[in-house]
Amino acid sequence: NAGVTQTPKFQVLKTGQSMTLQCAQDMNHEYMSWYRQDPGMGLRLIHYSVGAGITDQGEVPNGYNVSRSTTEDFPLRLLSAAPSQTSVYFCASRPPGRVYSYEQYFGPGTRLTVT
Amino acid sequence: TQLLEQSPQFLSIQEGENLTVYCNSSSVFSSLQWYRQEPGEGPVLLVTVVTGGEVKKLKRLTFQFGDARKDSSLHITAAQPGDTGLYLCAGPSFIQGAQKLVFGQGTRLTINP
Numbered sequence: 001n002a003g004v005t006q007t008p009k010f011q012v013l014k015t016g017q018s019m020t021l022q023c024a025q026d027m028n029h030e031y032m033s034w035y036r037q038d039p040g041m042g043l044r045l046i047h048y049s050v051g052a053g054i055t056d057q058g059e060v061p062n063g064y065n066v067s068r069s070t071t072e073d074f075p076l077r078l079l080s081a082a083p084s085q086t087s088v089y090f091c092a093s094r095p096p097g098r099v100y101s102y103e104q105y106f107g108p109g110t111r112l113t114v115t
Numbered sequence: 116t117q118l119l120e121q122s123p124q125f126l127s128i129q130e131g132e133n134l135t136v137y138c139n140s141s142s143v144f145s146s147l148q149w150y151r152q153e154p155g156e157g158p159v160l161l162v163t164v165v166t167g168g169e170v171k172k173l174k175r176l177t178f179q180f181g182d183a184r185k186d187s188s189l190h191i192t193a194a195q196p197g198d199t200g201l202y203l204c205a206g207p208s209f210i211q212g213a214q215k216l217v218f219g220q221g222t223r224l225t226i227n228p
Contacts, residue, residue, distance in 0.1 A: 004157070035218075040124065042203060042218035043158070058215060090157050104216065106157025 002026050004107035006091050012113045013081040021076040021110050023091030029105070030096045032074040033058070034066065036087040037109075043090065049074055050096065081114045088112070118142055119204055119219035127225040131193055136222040138187045138204030145207055147187045148216075149178055152201040194226045 007022045025032065033048035035058075045058030049068040063085060065077040074093075078085060091107040122137045138147060146165040150158035162171050164180035164187060171178045175198075177190040191198055201221045208217045 040220050042119075042121075042220040043205075044218075045215055048215065056213065059217075092157070103160040103163075104158075106159070108156055 004091055004093055004105050006089075006107035006110050008110060009108070010111050012115065013078075014115055015082060017081050018077070018079050019081065021078075021089055021091075021112070023074045023076065023107060024072050025074075025091075025093040025105070026072065027093060027105065028071060029093035030071065032068070032091065032093045033104075034064070034074070034076045035090045035092065036060065036085075037090060038087050046076065046089075078112075081112075083114045086112060086114045118208055118217050119206060121202075121204060121219035121222050123222060124220065125223050125225075127227065128194060129227050130195060133190070133192050134194055134224070135188055135190045136202055136224070138189075138219050140185050140206070142208075143184050145184070147180060147184075147204055147206045149187070149189055150203040150205060152203060152221075154200075158201075158203055191224075194224075196226045196228050199224060199226050 004025045030051045034046040035043040036046055037043050044060050046060055046064050047058055047066040049055045052068050052071050055066050055068050068074050089110045092104045094104045118140055120139050128134055146163055148163045149161045151161055152158040162178045164178055167184045168182045169180045175192045179188050201223050203221045204219045205216050207214050
């Protein structure tokens with residue numbers, strides 16, 4: 001099993017450009033989420049999904065869109081990139097149930113720089 | 116507002132020394148998790164503590180959940196360079212009506228040979 005995979009590993013965008021960060025998991029996990037990690041801020045939840053067709057906002061959703069058409073894939077879209085979105089982005093998945101009951105599996109991250 | 120405060124934010128010690136890092140909150144948590152993150156990788160779960168006063172050991176790492184379930188600590192005995200990394204605590208919190216996992220800002224640990 002590959003676990004959680006993310007592409008690309010690195011990306012540089014100009015302000016105003018759009019892009020999609022890809023995330024896929026092969027563990028048949030229903031719950032998937034996107035976090036951003038900034039120095040001194042820990043991990044902050046952007047959006048999450050409890051299953052195909054169901055998404056919801058986390059702590060910092062502004063500027064990001066998500067969709068979940070399959071169990072395996074959970075792409076994150078930046079419609080108009082801003083320098084404030086420079087960060088490292090992590091996708092995670094876990095089985096359904098109470099949030100503390102199961103380990104979250106994280107992907108390797110995408111390092112995004114917006115100039 | 117950060118619900119989980121970790122201290123210290125940075126710690127650099129020599130191989131063989133002992134250390135403790137802390138995760139504190141003014142709120143009660145039903146459980147806390149500890150993750151370790153190495154450079155260029157995503158966090159990996161080390162342990163989950165669910166009962167007040169609980170102590171769990173993972174080789175040279177000892178995790179404790181406070182009696183009041185507002186804090187947790189990670190103690191490393193005889194630290195080794197392989198322990199270097201970012202240590203994150205995380206706990207469930209209700210955000211916009213749903214239970215989600217919130218993270219502390221992390222403790223960046225460097226063990227010097």
